[in-house]
Amino acid sequence: MAIDLKDDDQLKAACESALQQYRLSAGHDAWVNKLSNFLLRVRNTDHQEFITEAFQKELWDSEAVSATGMGRIDISAVVKEPLVVECLWRLKSLSPDLDPVQQEQLINDTWSQVAELVEPLVKRNPRLKRYRLFAALCPEYFTTITHHRKLRELAVSMGISRGAENRLALHRLVKRRVDAVLGEPGPIFSQGWVERMTLPWLLYVLHVQNQELEATETADLTTGEEKLNPLPADRRRRGMLAIGGYVSTIRAMIEFAREGCTREDFRQHMCSLNQALAPATISTQMNALIAEWGVLRANGDNLVLTSRGEGFLESGDPDEVSDWLLTRILGLDNLLYALKTAPMPTKAAVAELQKINANWKSTFVPNSLINWTRALQLVELSNDKMLRLTERGESWAARIHWVPDVLVIAAPLSTVADGSAGSLVLGGSLERPPLKQIIASFDENIRFKDELIGQLDAGLWGHPRRHFAVLTGLSGAGKTLLARGYALGMRSNEDDPKSGLLIVPVQPGWHDPSCLLGYVNPLDSDAYVRTGFLDFLLQAGADPDRPYTVVLDEMNLSHPEQYFSPLLSAMETGDTIELHAQGGEVNGVPPNVPYPSNLVIIGTVNMDETTHGLSDKVLDRAAVIEFWDIDVEAFPGWRNCELSEQQITVVRQTLKELVQALRPVRLHFGWRTIRDVIGYVQEAERGGVIEFNGALDQAIYAKVLPKLRGEDSPRIKTAFGSVKKVLENADLKASTQKVHELLDDLQYLGSARFWR
Template sequence: MDLLDLKDDEQLRAACISLQEQVMSLAGNQSWITEFQKWLVRVRDVSHEEFLSNDFQLALWDTEAVSATGMGRINISAVAENSAIAESLWQLKQKYAQTRDPSENEMLIADAWAQIAPAVAGLTKRNPRLKMYRVFALLCPGAFTSIAHHRKLRELAHALGLPLSGQRRHLHRLVLNRLNEVLGEVADIYSREGVSRLMLPWLMFVNYVQNPEGEATEISDLETGDEVLKPLPPERRRRGLLAIGGGTATIQSMIDFATDGCTREDFIQHLQSISPQSKTSTCNTQLNALIAEWGVLRANANNLQLTPRGEAFLESGDPDEVIDWMITRILGVDYLLAALRDTQLSNRDAILTLRKANPGWTTDFAPSAIIGWFRYLDLVTISEKVLNLTERGRQWVNRIHWQPKGLASIPGISPSLAQVAPVQLDIEIERPKLGALIARFDQEFRFPEELIGQLDAGLWGHTRRHFAVLTGLSGAGKTQLARNYALSLWQDDPEPSEGLLIVPVQPGWHDYTSLLGYVNPLESDAYVRTGVLDFLLQASANPTKPYTLVLDEMNLSHPEQYLAPLLSAMETGETIVFHGQVDEIDGVPPGIPYPSNLVIIGTVNMDETTHGLSDKVLDRASVIEFWDIEVKAFPGWQKSSLEDEQIALVRNLMSSLMDVLRPARLHFGWRTLNDVIGYLQQTQAGGVIEFSRALDHAIYSKILPKLRGEDSPRLQQVFTLLHATLKDAGLGMSLRKVKEMADDLAHSGSTRFWR
């Protein structure tokens, strides 16, 4: 529908006529008129005895003839059985029908409402305000519109230019009076024309006031009149709910300041007055949450004002005013509600369920915040760390008519972690026995059991300092050993990767900020976080589980520089300092005690691009060196698509080369074996390069470039044996290169592949 000014008489009249001609005539709305009219007549003509019966009362309270499906879903059986309430309703109906004075009718309704509403509220788990409006609309025809939801009625009244102060019930009469002004009064409210007039406000709200492209979380089917939730796709949703202390009461106290509108700056000062210890950046984050996560504030340039949702929530505090927004706009809310539809969930299972909705939630903080709000919003109860839906929760679950979906990809930014409590050193860390740990290793990487046992003993020989350095042959599987060990420590957890963080160390890390982050020098209230910082906070928050930090190629920079705070704290058990402020900055505490459940494994390659390890590092680490690998034990042989004869030839050649190169420590690891086999498989698939030529290429490109050294009897022996091995294998190109390098060694005293 076109945007009209409903305050203008002519435009309002045109809107009403358009609705009557184009919308009211739809089959769904005609059925609504019929049902509404039937109930009005039924209530008018019912006998006193039938009216008081339990069956009639139950039908009266549960009928949706007045308002669309989705409004007022509360178990009302106890109210229907209460004869005193039924008699009060009968008296209201009778007196209203006998009174023609509008002011007297208003007094009748006010008195009846004041008497009945408390009695009804005392018999239900939730105040059935929407059902009350529907019942009163049938008892007092012409006094109420078909909009039972007060927020939506306020939005329509605002669009019509009507005053919004006074009792909620008065808005119904004001809206109907405004329509009477432009359309004239209806002679018989029980006629189809009369019922259509009562329905007109709802159709006007749906077609002219509700904005489907903006705040609307519900849409009305023009054919059936049913009102259904309108979810956003997961990619467009807000990523979680900000944790705010104090629950919904705090939200109300925050937004109360914006009742008459205010500037951003004034609102931030108000937030700081509520929580004086909060930084400006924290208050800005809270303001953004009130706008995007709660939908209770609207920003217009530098000014803020309450949305209709915000006005309604401020007035009533009813969670239903915001739950529709969260179900349709916040990632994970519908996902967890749907998961709780048929079963209860432990708190841990609920967290893991939410993390499926967003793979970017690699910590428990964001899911825990959502679960906390579920409790504040009366969607769940939590008893002994188990979540169960409340009656309100079940009613909202029943309105989820779609299959909730999560994000398909991992966002680049992980949610913030809250400040955590200090770790107690006497907490027992859960870790499997060595035999079970070895059994869970990936069979693709067959590490000797003694090597795994050596790593395990080296890491856990100290109560707090769990630090090992893996050094030796490049490509021998040092990083894979560390990775498999870390995952096996979490073998009984459904998300074992949570306990592992692999960080590729970069050249030029000269201080700890590369690992732990730093306070933004341009904005002192902002902290530049790192994955390691969040990992440390997570480890500190979950002290019974081991968390493994793998520093890959840790000596590309000086470890004693970038690891300095951790090296010191792991020795003394004192605090790891993140910044010098008293309070947290941007969610980062000043520091945490060194987590005794933190495992650090560094991998080291020694060549001209790396640095040696200082005594400060070596004194704290268990150094494990492995230079030897068993060529025949390489699991890639079984997975290769090469023919058996070709595999045997390559395996024997690589074993011979290993024996030749090992004395000079010029041999190779499993990575090289994998690359050689991969190259041969690709050339075989291509069908252009003959197998023996391809094998020659592979040896030339993967084995020979690492040959280098100064003249010595050992190196001379290597080249002599290597020449013989390549000659026997018929690898001409590689043989010529080795002869050239041997000549260089003899004439210049040194040799290298690159000339």
């Protein structure tokens, strides 16, 4: 059970327990003595020694207050700068004799002055070193937590408001909170006093850091040293999503979530940043901020910044996210580890990254990782075209205390668990829930027969790469709803299942693949006109362990063998999908990409005079599923119907009999028509002008009869005659008269249709 540090009694118990545990550890005396001796040495040093370069170097580099961590920054120019040295001497000599208000003002002023003086002397901001330095100069004021994000996490857990005071004042507030429950710590520099200075660090490690499900870092209580805690390769994110604008875009996106927001508000914000973004792209980028960067956290339908995100937003310093990226992203540690040995050409780096994951057959994901390391200022491309670690990159690489692993790809087709639990693993790392879990995830108001969902599941996954199905049948029967529900069911264990679904309404006049895959701008060969489908395809390729589903809605409004041909070919042969012939990437779009074995394609088809038939090239690659039978009784809308029970019985029975009459000639209707008829009658009842029977008559006339058409034949005559009988029995006069006219047309003209 987690301890509530906001409660005084629990905080006191936590402090006493931490100190007791700490005192029993082997290295307790060593750290306390080291810290005590260093603080006394700094306090007693005179001006003559203090200003020497040797003492300044010791002051900046000492690990007595805390271990180095990300603090490996060259400060050789800083220790030689007299203005910096005199600022620090002034702080050391004046601070002990000031009252708390004056002391705090001096600390804040000196912090700002030193930051301004140091900036032009270093390549990176030595923020952690500066915290250690100030803690050594003013130990009465500071704790030994030198990382502000971690101090803020502890402060919040102790009930100290996030916006209470500036970042330096949090040290004072945390110490004051601990002193309030434990009392004064004793004389300055005594063992108890020094222990009290380290106590906030112990509380953070034991009651904040260790409360994470899987902490990115582990800490040694006796030394304060932290080590990264890497995930194994098979549990990491497969690369990093390519995002235009890189770090500046990440910060612009999370700025909106500073005070928390809903997912929908966040989507609208991202649309305002780039109106060309497709909904699927926005969802994928949102997930990247959560899972790849660790800067956002989902809380139901709301998004909030993590403390890591707050630190990154405030400082813009990539070091704030180093723990997450190095331990959670596949390939990043491999690249930095390799470059630590020696620089290498970009092509060689790509080749090394491709060895990590056999699914990275193209250069897209490796290049994205390399581009991110450059954007994060970890790697630079030198004049000799070699990738080299920067100073920041060297400090990140120094934290990699393990030999980075590679992803072991499983057998091409295997299953784990049974049909009721666990997950299915296909094509290596791709996982999907078992069928029963997918079925259970469907909205209870949109239910399909389990056998039909199972038919779709079996049709999609019978081939290790070609996951393609075509749903054909009655208009309004729920083909798109079935496809959508299945897609969401495959990602039902995630916070945002919609991120794995893209619905593409096919348009008449699609005669080539550019409608789906985009194209190089003919007026600017350096620009690529992207589509939502292309972005979705690239995301699927970069994330092979999760299914991505595309629904081609009314896919036969144009000829699929024309606009869909590259994918039809690639899904069959396993060859790459050709995107352009420019040689290199264009706006992040590679010349070609492998066909993603985690891509699921479901097409919906209506057969009428506005559509095209499907060629054998399409049908041979697809699992064709036809469903025409409609169960009027099973329509879920009956349970929410606002009509009286008697009225519901009349409407349901009439529609049921009409379906039975029209089924033999395939002119019956689906749930969409049932819903529209009910809606019409409900609104008429609410209006109070049209009586019930008249409203039902008008609804059927408008929604059922317009589809009636056909040539004179015994089946058509029988069907129309049965419809007329149903309408007569229900006393629907206008509809009965219309069907009577259609029967006359059959007899005298040889054909009949509603529109004439």
